[in-house]
Amino acid sequence: MSAVSVTLSSRTIDSHDAPGCTGWTSLADLGPGNSGVIVDLCDSADPATARRLFDLGFAPGTSIEVLRRAPMADPVVYRVAGYEIALRRAQARCIQVSITV
Amino acid sequence: MHPGFDHGLTVAPPDGGATTRGATVRLALVGSPNSGKTTLFNALTGMHAKTGNYPGVTVARYEGSTRVNGIAVVVEDLPGTYSLDPISIDEEIVADRLDPNRSHESAADVALSTAPDGLLVTMDATVLHRSLGLLAQVLQTEIPTCVVVTFTDELARRQGTLDFDALRRALGVPVVTVVAGRNSDLAALRGLLANPSDWDAPIVLPPTATRELSAWVGSVLAAARYEVPQIDERTRKVDAVLLHPWWGSLIFFATMFAFFQVIFTVAAPLQDGIETFFAYLGSLVDTYVSNPWLGSFLSDALLGGVGGVLVFVPQIALLFLMISVLEGIGYMSRAAFLMDKVMSTAGLEGRAFVALLSSLACAIPGIMATRTLPSARDRLATMIAAPLMTCSARLPVYILLIGLLVPTGAGWGPVSTQGAVMFGLYLAGAVAAMAAAWIASHVGRGAGPLLPFYMEMPPYRMPSVRSVATSVWGSCKTFLQKIGKIILGTTIVLWLLLNLPAQNDAEMQAAGIDTSNAAATSEHVLNNSYAAGVGKFVEPVFDPLGFDWRINIGVVASLAAREVFVATLGQVAAAQDPENPSTALQEMTVVDGPRASQPLFTAPVVAALLAFFIFALQCVSTIAVLRRESGSWKWPTIAFTSYFALAWVAAFAANRIVGALM
Numbered sequence: 001m002s003a004v005s006v007t008l009s010s011r012t013i014d015s016h017d018a019p020g021c022t023g024w025t026s027l028a029d030l031g032p033g034n035s036g037v038i039v040d041l042c043d044s045a046d047p048a049t050a051r052r053l054f055d056l057g058f059a060p061g062t063s064i065e066v067l068r069r070a071p072m073a074d075p076v077v078y079r080v081a082g083y084e085i086a087l088r089r090a091q092a093r094c095i096q097v098s099i100t101v
Numbered sequence: 102m103h104p105g106f107d108h109g110l111t112v113a114p115p116d117g118g119a120t121t122r123g124a125t126v127r128l129a130l131v132g133s134p135n136s137g138k139t140t141l142f143n144a145l146t147g148m149h150a151k152t153g154n155y156p157g158v159t160v161a162r163y164e165g166s167t168r169v170n171g172i173a174v175v176v177e178d179l180p181g182t183y184s185l186d187p188i189s190i191d192e193e194i195v196a197d198r199l200d201p202n203r204s205h206e207s208a209a210d211v212a213l214s215t216a217p218d219g220l221l222v223t224m225d226a227t228v229l230h231r232s233l234g235l236l237a238q239v240l241q242t243e244i245p246t247c248v249v250v251t252f253t254d255e256l257a258r259r260q261g262t263l264d265f266d267a268l269r270r271a272l273g274v275p276v277v278t279v280v281a282g283r284n285s286d287l288a289a290l291r292g293l294l295a296n297p298s299d300w301d302a303p304i305v306l307p308p309t310a311t312r313e314l315s316a317w318v319g320s321v322l323a324a325a326r327y328e329v330p331q332i333d334e335r336t337r338k339v340d341a342v343l344l345h346p347w348w349g350s351l352i353f354f355a356t357m358f359a360f361f362q363v364i365f366t367v368a369a370p371l372q373d374g375i376e377t378f379f380a381y382l383g384s385l386v387d388t389y390v391s392n393p394w395l396g397s398f399l400s401d402a403l404l405g406g407v408g409g410v411l412v413f414v415p416q417i418a419l420l421f422l423m424i425s426v427l428e429g430i431g432y433m434s435r436a437a438f439l440m441d442k443v444m445s446t447a448g449l450e451g452r453a454f455v456a457l458l459s460s461l462a463c464a465i466p467g468i469m470a471t472r473t474l475p476s477a478r479d480r481l482a483t484m485i486a487a488p489l490m491t492c493s494a495r496l497p498v499y500i501l502l503i504g505l506l507v508p509t510g511a512g513w514g515p516v517s518t519q520g521a522v523m524f525g526l527y528l529a530g531a532v533a534a535m536a537a538a539w540i541a542s543h544v545g546r547g548a549g550p551l552l553p554f555y556m557e558m559p560p561y562r563m564p565s566v567r568s569v570a571t572s573v574w575g576s577c578k579t580f581l582q583k584i585g586k587i588i589l590g591t592t593i594v595l596w597l598l599l600n601l602p603a604q605n606d607a608e609m610q611a612a613g614i615d616t617s618n619a620a621a622t623s624e625h626v627l628n629n630s631y632a633a634g635v636g637k638f639v640e641p642v643f644d645p646l647g648f649d650w651r652i653n654i655g656v657v658a659s660l661a662a663r664e665v666f667v668a669t670l671g672q673v674a675a676a677q678d679p680e681n682p683s684t685a686l687q688e689m690t691v692v693d694g695p696r697a698s699q700p701l702f703t704a705p706v707v708a709a710l711l712a713f714f715i716f717a718l719q720c721v722s723t724i725a726v727l728r729r730e731s732g733s734w735k736w737p738t739i740a741f742t743s744y745f746a747l748a749w750v751a752a753f754a755a756n757r758i759v760g761a762l763m
Contacts, residue, residue, distance in 0.1 A: 002200030004241045005193075007309055008186035014312040048188065049553040055184035056555055057231040059315050071346040072442040075451070077558055081230040082329045084336075084558040086438050086451075091553045 013050050015040040016060030025099060027064065027078075028092035035065045036097030038080075049094055057081030058095055125173045126295055127215075129198060131239055132223030133232065134181035135431075135559040137251035137281070139163075141223055142178040143571050144282025145290075169295040177217065183231075185238040188553075199242045219245040219297025221290075226256040226263055226278075227330050227560070233318045237307035240274070245297040247275045249290060254280045255560070261330030268325035273303035281565050336560040343435055353439050356432075357527075360423055362520040371415035379408040394600075402596035402672065407589055416500070417493050418577050421462060425572035429564020433458070434556055441554075447535040448542030450554045453483040457534060460490035461527075462576065464723045467492075468730055478542060484730055485740055486538035488718050491530040494663040498714050499526055501667050505687060506707045529715050533747070591661045592668050595654070598632035599672060627673065646713065646752045647706040651689070659719045666714075705760040712755035717748035 016039050024039055038060050041050040057080050058064070067077040067084060075086040132138035146165025163178040179198060180191040187193040199216060222239055224232035239246060248268075256263060269276040275293055279286040293300065307317050343349050383404050390396040427433055436458070441451035453471070460467030467487040471480045491499075503519050511518040603626075627633065635657060636650030643653050651673050659666035674686040689701040718724065718741045727737040 002185070002196045004185050004200065004238065005187055005196040007241065008184070008238060011186070011309060011311055014310075051186055052184065052188060052553055052555070054311055055186065055231075055234055057228075057234070059311065061315060068340070068344055069346070070344070070438055070442060071350050074445075075438065075441050075554070075556070077340075077344070077438070079332075081228065083228040083231065086441070086556045086558060088441070088445075088450075088554045091555060094553075 009048075009051070011051055011054075012047070013041045013043040013054050014060065015043075023098065024096045026093050027066075027087075027095040027097050028089050030066045030097065030099070032066050032068050032076075034099060035063060036099045038062050038064055038095055039098050040096040042094035042096075046094060049091065053091065053094060056085060057083070063100070064095075064097060125175055126219070126297060127175050127177070127217045128219045128221055128294065128297065129177045129179050129217040130221050130223065131179055131195065131199070131235075132181060133183050133225070133235060135557060136181070136223040136225045136232065137279075138181060138223045139178060140282045140565060140568050141221070141249060141251065141279055142176060143568055144279070144284075144287060145176055145294075167291075167294070169291055172295040174294045176221075182235070184235065185241075199239065199244060216242070216244055219247065219300065221247050221249050223249050223251050226250050226253045227259065227261065229263070229322065229327055230318060230329075233321055234314065236272070237309075237314055237317065240303060240307055241309065243302070243306070245300040245302060247277065247290075247293055247297070247300055248272065250276060250278045251280065253278050255333075255562075256330050259330035259333055260328070262326060262328040264326045268321070268327075271321045271324040273301055275300050282567065333560040339561055340435070340558070343432070344438065349435075349439055353436060356427075356436075358524055362517065362524075363419060363423065366517065366520070368415040368419055372412050375408075375412050375414070379404050379411075382408070397600065398596060402592050407592060407668065408671075412497075414577060414581070416496055418573055420493055420496070421573045421576040422569065424458070424462060425569045426564055429562070429569060431559045431561045434558055437556060438558065441556075444535075447486075447539040448482060449479055449486075449535075449538050451556055452554075453479060453486075453538070456483050457486060457490050457531070460487040460492060460534075463492045463494065464488045464490065464720065465726050468723070468726050471730070481731065481736070482538040482542035484727060485541040485736060486534040488720070488723050488727070488740065488744065489530050489534035489537055489716065491527045491715070492663075492720075494720065495526075495530075495714055497664045497667045498659075499523060499711065501670070502707050502711050502714075505702045506704060506711075526711060526715060533716060591658060591665045592672070595632065595658055595665075595669055595672060598635070599627060599630050599654075601631055602629070642749075645756075646709045646749070647703070647756050648709070649701060651701070652706075652710065656713070656719070660721055662722070663714065663719050666719075704763055705756045708759040709752040709756035713748045713752040715748070716744050716751055718744040 016037070025036075027036070027038075030036060038058055040060055041053055041058065043050040059081075062081055065079040067079055069076050070086070075088045076092060077084055077086045078092075130138050130142055142163065142165065146167055164175060165178075166173060166175045168174065177198075179195045182192045182195045184192065185196045185199065187196045199220070220239060220242075222236055224236065236246075236248065250263070250265065250268075253263070265276055265278060277286075277290045277293070279290055308314050343352055383400050386396055386399045386404065390399060427436075437451035437454045440454045444450055444454050456467050456471045458467075464487045467490065468484050471483045471487070500523075503522050507518045507522055509519065512521075632654045633650055636653040639653050639657060640648075640650055643656065648656065651670075654673065655666040655669035658669045670686060674689065687700075687702065724737045724741060727740060728734055731737070
């Protein structure tokens with residue numbers, strides 16, 4: 001382990017303070033065409049996954065759009081931080097969003 | 102996926118000497134996958150890259166050199182990474198290479214034990230948000246860093262904007278732009294390469310805490326007046342079709358089918374040309390070489406053996422051409438996306454699909470590509486499955502055998518039967534690989550936690566001619582080197598085994614052979630050769646499959662490399678009828694036993710051979726790499742014995758089923 005990666009592996013993900021936000025939902029429950037703002041990652045349940053998702057651009061406060069599903073509904077392509085990335089349902093469950101559309 | 106089937110058996114050559122080391126500047130390229138990193142590497146170092154491995158692990162190491170103002174600059178292309186907080190072996194390599202606190206004494210190779218003198222970080226201008234996150238981590242290492250912004254042409258096309266001077270001021274490090282490795286863009290970068298110690302460094306390091314980092318990224322983007330590019334309409338429209346649950350799947354299978362049709366139809370005229378050339382060389386040998394031993398060596402071992410394998414260069418080149426074009430366009434990640442659910446039924450993930458697809462070239466890069474899989478369990482399962490994927494070494498064997506089974510030109514309309522049979526063989530290999538992965542994945546259950554799955558869908562891009570050419574040339578070079586080393590060596594040994602012990606005329610006459618009949622004498626020598634002894638020794642094992650001792654020699658010799666099977670049959674046929682080896686193969690008859698004087702290569706025998714080669718792990722290099730990657734002899738032993746048993750049973754079944762249908 002390098003010194004930098006030790007520092008990086010001890011990061012915790014701060015959740016996004018969404019003013020006036022009432023309903024949070026898991027990204028896995030959104031269908032194609034839906035958009036939302038990322039509110040929180042599953043930092044306590046699975047910190048390694050949460051840190052990786054953060055590094056991929058799934059930062060709390062970022063908008064996200066559900067684009068399309070693969071055959072048999074999994075994985076799903078999302079648009080986040082200006083690019084497109086596919087996640088499986090298991091990882092999408094790690095991401096809490098507040099729906100905007 | 103790195104191009105070429107690097108066998109991973111070489112080590113990085115020691116660079117420079119004690120005299121030049123002081124003057125050599127070492128730079129490393131860091132960047133996320135699809136950020137144009139390898140394109141930049143090829144542009145900077147030309148075709149002079151050397152491949153090797155990092156010590157202890159088998160991550161391929163790409164290093165190239167260039168000269169700037171008389172100073173030698175060595176550039177290392179680190180594996181693509183999204184973060185310095187690693188979750189796979191590839192990413193651990195990057196994190197470790199950038200660690201300024203690494204011990205300088207432990208490793209023997211100074212080039213590896215010290216951090217690079219400078220880092221070139223490639224950042225895709227269209228995904229600057231994410232790229233800045235990685236840059237912030239890289240800056241934490243406090244190694245001099247230069248940012249290379251790529252894909253600015255695409256940014257402009259999609260109406261995004263970026264002020265490079267403002268970005269430079271905001272970051273505090275040099276920023277240059279290089280589009281597609283263009284030489285006109287490289288000048289500014291080249292000017293910087295020689296003196297990384299003079300590069301500007303940020304006064305304050307970027308934060309690591311997540312909320313502060315998000316704020317930092319936001320402020321840098323605002324300062325650089327970054328306008329996020331519009332959604333790439335072209336990509337979106339194409340994806341609406343290519344990723345459509347029905348159309349997308351249909352197009353995927355059509356693409357794969359067309360893939361194998363092309364390998365046959367396009368390569369055929371090129372192969373005819375090579376065959377004609379070797380036939381011409383053979384006629385020269387007949388005309389000018391009077392010594393029968395030398396003549397036999399030249400025409401049987403060299404032209405028959407090596408030439409027989411060289412014929413497949415056009416197909417190998419086409420295979421790699423299509424793989425690298427599909428990869429460069431961005432279709433590979435779409436294919437992985439479409440296949441992910443299917444892969445998950447075997448306990449694997451979409452990225453394992455890419456490793457298995459690389460195995461179509463050669464199992465060795467496929468096995469090495471499993472290092473991008475974070476999960477130890479997935480890695481093992483994919484590694485075990487890789488040798489069942491139809492590698493390019495099987496291609497010559499299949500082409501030869503299909504040629505014996507199906508007449509050229511047979512087909513329904515534009516679809517060639519030969520291509521369809523080939524597609525079926527590839528499919529059988531893939532299904533077997535999935536089944537093996539499923540078993541290995543379930544046996545290895547509990548070998549570590551499930552790790553996150555994610556896969557970037559890059560916009561469709563035209564791959565540069567240079568990167569495709571580099572990949573195709575690299576693969577053909579490796580194939581030719583393999584012919585030069587393993588196959589030539591094996592062919593020479595085989596020729597000796599096939600022609601020794603030498604028989605003089607007196608012995609032949611004693612055995613009742615007409616010494617004036619060339620075909621009869623060469624057949625007599627062959628039947629009494631050492632190779633015949635080996636072939637006959639293993640006959641009890643292969644007899645139920647319909648193989649005679651001549652085929653057995655090929656099967657045993659193909660352990661060195663599968664292509665040797667073709668070379669061996671070429672030699673055996675040439676020994677039987679030196680005038681016309683290709684028809685000799687078709688007309689070859691069984692020498693003894695109940696099927697004596699019947700054709701040897703009947704449909705059931707060819708079907709059995711095809712079935713055998715689908716499954717058998719006939720490759721010592723793959724076994725060696727499996728041993729090294731899995732850390733013990735356990736898995737290669739299990740794989741070799743179980744795949745051999747599977748191959749034998751399948752060959753037996755194929756022989757009986759085709760026999761019953763005939």
